[in-house]
Structures are given as C-alpha cells and as structure tokens.
Amino acid sequence: xxxxxxxxxxxxxxxxxxxxxxxxxxxxxxGLHPAQRERRWNRRLNAMxxxxxxxxxxxxxxxxxx
Numbered sequence: 080x081x082x083x084x085x086x087x088x089x090x091x092x093x094x095x096x097x098x099x100x101x102x103x104x105x106x107x108x109x110g111l112h113p114a115q116r117e118r119r120w121n122r123r124l125n126a127m128x129x130x131x132x133x134x135x136x137x138x139x140x141x142x143x144x145x
Contacts, residue, residue: 091135
C-alpha cells in the first residue's frame, strides 16, 4: 500500500496485491481477488448511502499475469 499526498493537498492510497501469477489469474477468474472484493464492497456500501472512499481506477498488471 502506498500513501501519497498530491500537490493540491489531497491524499490518495494506492493498493497493490502481490501474488504469484497463477494465484492472481485464478483468483481473478473466480471473482475472489482482493481488488474485486473491494469494488463489490464499495458498491454495496454506496448503495446503502454509507460514505465510501471513491475508487479512482482499477486494473491488472498484465506483465505479471501468465
């Protein structure tokens, strides 16, 4: 996890999950990857009108996935 302050004074958190390429792919295909769970919870909490930190972007690092 990386915490970074931007020039405008706001803060962002960058999360990166490091697993073996096979585990990354299997978890992603099964919908069990931590990033996928975080997106689901973000949507659920938002649907209940609870304050959530907006997700700015998400994705996979293709070079680390076999």
